[in-house]
Amino acid sequence: MSKPTSEFIHAVRERVGTIVVGQEVVVERLLIALFTSGHLLLQGMPGLAKTLLVNAIAKSIDLHFSRVQFTIDLLPSDILGSEILDQKSGDFRTLKGPIFTNLLLADEINRAAPKVQGALLEAMQERKVTIGKQSYPLPAPFLVIATQNPIEQSGTFELPEAQLDRFMLCNRLDYPTPDEEEEVLKRNLKLGIRRQDGGAVAETEFDRVSDEPVGSTEDLVKAMEAVQAVHVSEVFIKHVVELVGRTRHHKHIELGGSPRAGIALIKGARARALINDRDYVIPEDLFALAEDVILHRIRLNYEALAEGYTGQFVLKEILNGLG
Numbered sequence: 001m002s003k004p005t006s007e008f009i010h011a012v013r014e015r016v017g018t019i020v021v022g023q024e025v026v027v028e029r030l031l032i033a034l035f036t037s038g039h040l041l042l043q044g045m046p047g048l049a050k051t052l053l054v055n056a057i058a059k060s061i062d063l064h065f066s067r068v069q070f071t072i073d074l075l076p077s078d079i080l081g082s083e084i085l086d087q088k089s090g091d092f093r094t095l096k097g098p099i100f101t102n103l104l105l106a107d108e109i110n111r112a113a114p115k116v117q118g119a120l121l122e123a124m125q126e127r128k129v130t131i132g133k134q135s136y137p138l139p140a141p142f143l144v145i146a147t148q149n150p151i152e153q154s155g156t157f158e159l160p161e162a163q164l165d166r167f168m169l170c171n172r173l174d175y176p177t178p179d180e181e182e183e184v185l186k187r188n189l190k191l192g193i194r195r196q197d198g199g200a201v202a203e204t205e206f207d208r209v210s211d212e213p214v215g216s217t218e219d220l221v222k223a224m225e226a227v228q229a230v231h232v233s234e235v236f237i238k239h240v241v242e243l244v245g246r247t248r249h250h251k252h253i254e255l256g257g258s259p260r261a262g263i264a265l266i267k268g269a270r271a272r273a274l275i276n277d278r279d280y281v282i283p284e285d286l287f288a289l290a291e292d293v294i295l296h297r298i299r300l301n302y303e304a305l306a307e308g309y310t311g312q313f314v315l316k317e318i319l320n321g322l323g
Contacts, residue, residue: 005219005223008214008215008219009223011060012061014214015060016053016057019205019208019209020049020052020053021176022180023053023176026171026173028272028275030054030057030145032268032272032275032289033168034220035220035274036267036270036271037142037143037224038168038268039124040143041109041147041148041164041167041169041170041171042145042146042147042171043173048175048176050147052209056209058103059211060210062213062216062217063102063141063217064101064102065101065105066099066100066104067104068098068105068106069107069108070106070109070110071108072111074116075116076115078097078116079097079098079119079120080097080129081094081095081097081100082131083131083132092132094131094132094136096131099123099129100129100138100139102142102143104143105147106146106147108149110148117159117163120166121163127142144167161299164296165258165260165297167296169264169292169293170295170296187205188205191207194207227270227274230270230271230279232266232269232270236281236286239322240262240266240286241262243265243286243290243294243318244258244259244262244265246322247261247297252300252301252304252309252314253299253304253314254299254300254302255298256298257294257297260297269281269285269286269289287319290319294315295311295312298311298314
């Protein structure tokens with residue numbers, strides 16, 4: 001039996017909270033991505049529980065989860081799949097890759113070569129994959145959650161604008177507060193050992209992720225339907241158009257947001273309203289999501305970078321002038 005949407009959302013957040021300390025904003029962004037079929041990019045240093053968080057979300061909603069570790073020697077076929085020759089029959093058969101899942105975690109996506117990054121484009125936009133001459137639809141729901149290290153790190157390839165624009169949201173994770181980090185250490189102290197094959201291994205936080213879901217795929221579908229019923233006023237739409245338009249004409253911005261940015265803002269605002277038990281969007285939704293939706297879609301010009309401006313500063317300036 002499916003649960004009421006508000007109860008379902010609360011149950012998922014509560015389950016994730018038993019595994020991951022803090023990160024409430026990231027959990028909210030993950031739910032927004034799930035409820036709107038958008039893709040999510042998580043940016044932050046290693047060790048901030050990005051993989052653990054996605055794993056906990058997937059298991060709490062009974063979704064199929066796959067993880068691909070992106071490296072410099074990764075090939076497109078390692079993600080999409082390939083045709084292999086059956087030695088007995090002499091025929092080719094298709095071996096589907098890990099992309100055929102509900103939640104695909106593309107870990108450290110900017111460590112792979114651009115050719116591999118580009119292999120995700122068709123799947124993310126059209127939700128289908130071409131292997132050989134045959135196209136295959138991806139499961140529903142299908143969501144890419146990618147993590148990337150700061151581009152200043154060695155061995156990384158910056159994602160091109162076309163790839164970044166496919167991500168509905170880009171959330172930048174920060175280190176936990178001292179209180180949160182203290183709680184992380186206390187929970188880690190409670191981990192024991194797990195006996196296995198006559199020996200034992202030390203438990204990790206992943207061992208504490210329950211395989212028992214708190215919601216079903218049907219609950220997720222009902223939440224997606226509820227998002228579609230959230231009211232968006234004409235005034236809100238005008239504010240979205242004005243915000244995106246200002247990114248195209250600002251003196252410090254070389255590349256502004258596309259119409260896809262406005263679509264992502266409205267979709268995200270509707271989902272955020274639902275998560276916060278509202279059936280209508282408010283300006284707070286726009287301001288809360290602006291950085292995650294807009295920042296990875298704009299590029300500052302050379303003069304702005306030379307003068308020490310940052311994307312966050314320029315976007316804040318635009319938001320402050322929004323009528």
